[in-house]
Amino acid sequence: MTNEIIKFEHVAKKFGKNEVISDLNFSIDKGEFITALGSSGSGKTTTLKMINGLEKPTKGEIIVNEQNLKNCNLVDLRRHIGYVVQSIGLFPHMTIAQNIAVTPNLLGWNKHKISQRVDDLLTQVGLDPEEYRNRYPMQLSGGQQQRVGVARALSTNPPIMLFDEPFSALDAITRQNLQQEIKSLHQKLSNKTFFFVTHDINEALFLGDRVMVMNRGKVEQFDTPEKLITQPATEYVRQLLDTVHQNEVLWEHFK
Structure with missing residues (x-):
C-alpha cells in the first residue's frame, strides 16, 4: 500500500495563454512537512491551490488522499484539508x-x-x-x-494542511516564534501532512523535511534542506543559497 498522500503527474496550468505551470511531477508522503519556495510568479501558490481544487490543471493528473481530483467531490475534499492563508480570513x-x-x-x-x-x-x-x-x-x-x-x-x-505564506505579513519576532510553534505542532500531530508556501529561504529550510524550489513554473530541486545546501542542483538554487551567505557575511561585518 502506497504511503503517498499527494501526487502530481505531468500537471500543467495556463491562465489564458500564460502558462504558469509547465510539467509538474512529484509525490508527497503522509506525515511530511513540505515547504514550497520560490519568488513571486514561480507557481508555488498555484500548485497549492491545485491540491485542494481551487485551481484546476490544464492537463495532467492530481491524486490527493487516494482520490483523483478530476472525478471527486471537491467540496467534501476541502472539508478534509486545512487551509491557512496570509490574510487569515477570520469572521x-x-x-x-x-x-x-x-x-x-x-x-x-x-x-x-x-x-x-x-x-x-x-x-x-x-x-x-x-x-x-x-x-x-x-x-x-x-x-x-x-x-x-x-x-x-x-x-x-484533516490529514492535510495547506499554508499559503501565512506569516509573511507579521513582524520578524512574531514570525520567528510562530515558525517554532508550527514546527513543534507538526511534530506533535500524528501523521499530518503540511504543505507550506513561502518566499523566504530561511523559513523554507528551517521548516521543511523537504523543500520544493520552484522557478517559472518548474521544480528546480525537491530535496532535504541538507541536500539543497550541500548539493544545489541548478544555478537558480545556488543563487538562492547565495542570498543566505550574503546575510551571514553582513552579520559577520558588524560583529
Missing part, C-alpha cells in the same frame, strides 16, 4: 470559538463535541481557552489571529 462578527467551529457546525457535530474541540485546539496553539474563547478577532494581535487561523484549519482533524 469579524464571530467570536474566536465560533470562528474555529465553522466547519464542525457545517458537518453537524454536537455542541459538546464542538466546545471540547475548540478548547483543545486553542490550547494546542498556545491560547488559553478561558481567556480567548469569547473574544473577537479585532481584540487579538496579528500573531494571535494567525494562531486562531491554524486552530480553525485543524478543527476537523
Whole structure:
C-alpha cells in the first residue's frame, strides 16, 4: 500500500495563454512537512491551490488522499484539508470559538463535541481557552489571529494542511516564534501532512523535511534542506543559497 498522500503527474496550468505551470511531477508522503519556495510568479501558490481544487490543471493528473481530483467531490475534499492563508480570513462578527467551529457546525457535530474541540485546539496553539474563547478577532494581535487561523484549519482533524505564506505579513519576532510553534505542532500531530508556501529561504529550510524550489513554473530541486545546501542542483538554487551567505557575511561585518 502506497504511503503517498499527494501526487502530481505531468500537471500543467495556463491562465489564458500564460502558462504558469509547465510539467509538474512529484509525490508527497503522509506525515511530511513540505515547504514550497520560490519568488513571486514561480507557481508555488498555484500548485497549492491545485491540491485542494481551487485551481484546476490544464492537463495532467492530481491524486490527493487516494482520490483523483478530476472525478471527486471537491467540496467534501476541502472539508478534509486545512487551509491557512496570509490574510487569515477570520469572521469579524464571530467570536474566536465560533470562528474555529465553522466547519464542525457545517458537518453537524454536537455542541459538546464542538466546545471540547475548540478548547483543545486553542490550547494546542498556545491560547488559553478561558481567556480567548469569547473574544473577537479585532481584540487579538496579528500573531494571535494567525494562531486562531491554524486552530480553525485543524478543527476537523484533516490529514492535510495547506499554508499559503501565512506569516509573511507579521513582524520578524512574531514570525520567528510562530515558525517554532508550527514546527513543534507538526511534530506533535500524528501523521499530518503540511504543505507550506513561502518566499523566504530561511523559513523554507528551517521548516521543511523537504523543500520544493520552484522557478517559472518548474521544480528546480525537491530535496532535504541538507541536500539543497550541500548539493544545489541548478544555478537558480545556488543563487538562492547565495542570498543566505550574503546575510551571514553582513552579520559577520558588524560583529
